[in-house]
Amino acid sequence: MNNLVPLKDFTPADLELWIQEAGQPAYRARQLLKWIYAQNVEDFQEMTDVSKDFRGWLEQHARIPSVMREKVLTDKDGTRKLLFRLLDGERIESVLIDEERRLTLCVSSQVGCALGCRFCLTGEQGYRRNLSAGEIVDQICAARRELGPEERITNLVFMGMGEPLANLQQVAKALEIITSDHGLNFSTRKVTLSTVGLVPEMLELSRLFPIKLAISLHAADNETRSRIMPINRRYPLEELLEACRQLELP
Numbered sequence: 001m002n003n004l005v006p007l008k009d010f011t012p013a014d015l016e017l018w019i020q021e022a023g024q025p026a027y028r029a030r031q032l033l034k035w036i037y038a039q040n041v042e043d044f045q046e047m048t049d050v051s052k053d054f055r056g057w058l059e060q061h062a063r064i065p066s067v068m069r070e071k072v073l074t075d076k077d078g079t080r081k082l083l084f085r086l087l088d089g090e091r092i093e094s095v096l097i098d099e100e101r102r103l104t105l106c107v108s109s110q111v112g113c114a115l116g117c118r119f120c121l122t123g124e125q126g127y128r129r130n131l132s133a134g135e136i137v138d139q140i141c142a143a144r145r146e147l148g149p150e151e152r153i154t155n156l157v158f159m160g161m162g163e164p165l166a167n168l169q170q171v172a173k174a175l176e177i178i179t180s181d182h183g184l185n186f187s188t189r190k191v192t193l194s195t196v197g198l199v200p201e202m203l204e205l206s207r208l209f210p211i212k213l214a215i216s217l218h219a220a221d222n223e224t225r226s227r228i229m230p231i232n233r234r235y236p237l238e239e240l241l242e243a244c245r246q247l248e249l250p
Contacts, residue, residue: 008065012033032050037182037183037185040141040145043064080095080098081095082139082146084142086135093108094107094142095160102154103147107140110127110128110131112161115196117218117230130170132170133170133171154190158192171205179209189212192213194214195214197232222237
């Protein structure tokens with residue numbers, strides 16, 4: 001399975017290019033995108049308007065899922081913690097937060113984290129690796145399969161395991177899929193990314209996607225913040241606040 005091409009790693013444009021390079025017409029990509037994201041299927045044989053020959057070819061060359069659900073823990077307030085296993089055996093978590101008028105999914109962007117914030121359990125585990133775009137996106141697809149018939153994920157937050165901006169390349173690809181009409185079709189106004197304050201990446205992200213940004217401060221002075229968040233030694237509060245003034249946000 002590891003040798004199969006992970007389709008959720010492709011942006012819609014990249015999937016169309018891959019399909020054409022395989023000698024297939026471009027409309028095949030639109031068919032796949034509809035089944036993968038609008039219908040949320042994981043089995044090529046469920047794609048009833050795709051020819052049998054092409055479905056067979058896909059099974060030999062590609063795969064849809066990137067994460068496998070291992071466990072769901074439900075709190076008394078309705079919050080659901082989803083534990084996923086990745087193909088290499090690593091594990092990540094997502095959280096469904098059920099509020100009165102919205103259902104928010106918190107997704108992970110890394111296995112572990114290298115930034116060492118003193119209050120963060122993930123940081124204590126150390127950094128293992130970045131998630132691929134497909135592993136980020138598939139957390140959303142897998143979470144959708146846990147929903148009841150009247151439930152719908154209304155908001156996304158990148159506040160799970162890892163520092164999203166330390167994995168900007170894959171997070172940006174995931175955001176392209178998440179916000180595309182041919183992908184998961186989320187409004188950028190419904191997506192929030194939390195960061196400890198990687199200044200260059202904050203500015204780059206704001207130019208790429210008009211999503212909301214949440215900055216994890218935890219202290220109002222450099223001495224305290226540097227003690228509990230080592231990243232502050234590289235980007236102190238003055239530099240962080242100046243970057244905030246420059247951000248192109250919605």
